[in-house]
Amino acid sequence: MRGDGGDIYWRRRMSVLVAVLVVVAVVAWACSSGGSGPERASSAQSSPSVTPTTDQLLAGLRTLAMGTGSPSPSPSPSASPSAGAAATPSPRRRPGEPCADDDLVLSLQSGGKEQIYSGDQRPTFIVTLVNTGSVMCTVDVGPRAMEVRITSGADRIWSTVDCVSGPGAEVQKLRRGVPYVRTLEWDRRRSSVDCRAERSAALPGTYVATVRMGALRGGKGVFHLR
Incomplete structure (x- = not known):
């Protein structure tokens, strides 16, 4: 689709992808923090493993968005000249006919x-x-x-x-x-x-x-x- 319809389609697609990202991030944060108090939370915030995980999710979502997008129309093959369109030799002239x-x-x-x-x-x-x-x-x-x-x-x-x-x-x-x-x-x-x-x-x-x-x-x- 092109025009306004194409814009709506991609807005909806990106909204779904962002929602998935948020849910995955929340789950990852909950698993890493567990629920054992402030010290555990402070340890989770200082852990360098959270940032690469988020980057990996973003990269995966970007790849998913690019891979599942609507395929672009392939150019139609040019029509090959038919055999009938080829130039045919002029008929052989017979002696005595009017001159061309x-x-x-x-x-x-x-x-x-x-x-x-x-x-x-x-x-x-x-x-x-x-x-x-x-x-x-x-x-x-x-x-x-x-x-x-x-x-x-x-x-x-x-x-x-x-x-x-x-x-x-x-x-x-x-x-x-x-x-x-x-x-x-x-x-x-x-x-x-x-x-x-x-x-x-x-x-x-x-x-x-x-x-x-x-x-x-x-x-x-x-x-x-x-």
Whole structure:
């Protein structure tokens, strides 16, 4: 018990122990003094055997109190992890299944060495996709699934997902370690999601090209138009 209940319990316990001590002390004193007059009592008071007897009783009562106290609750053993909680290996993939994102590495590189395009020069980009998995897998690399986007600051300039005709899907088989490579050329004109007939030319400045496939990101390439 804890709190007030525990205090009451120990007060009662100590009261009983003190009462026992008093009774034992009285009996010991009566036996030692006997009842033969003042000289006998004086002899008992000067005897050094009374003090050790009392000390021994106190030590015995202290030991009794410590030994008969309510046992402290033992800490419950920590729950051991069950066998079912152990991590199970992922099932083996079969050839031809869709590629997992964890097995794909997507990257983009600018085709120009100096990354500065003057006059009518058109920026080119090289996109690579590599399967690092253990078996061949399939992936959609169409213009909607694999988006290359060009921005300038917060301005969205051009994207491959704009004005795509047809289904826009292109499923490729990726063997382990054999990269899929796509080369893109930008005509230096803006695009829009509403497919306007007139596409204005991009102004000179600094631009950023990025590539993405769902949750995958392939870095970015910075280039300049002059």
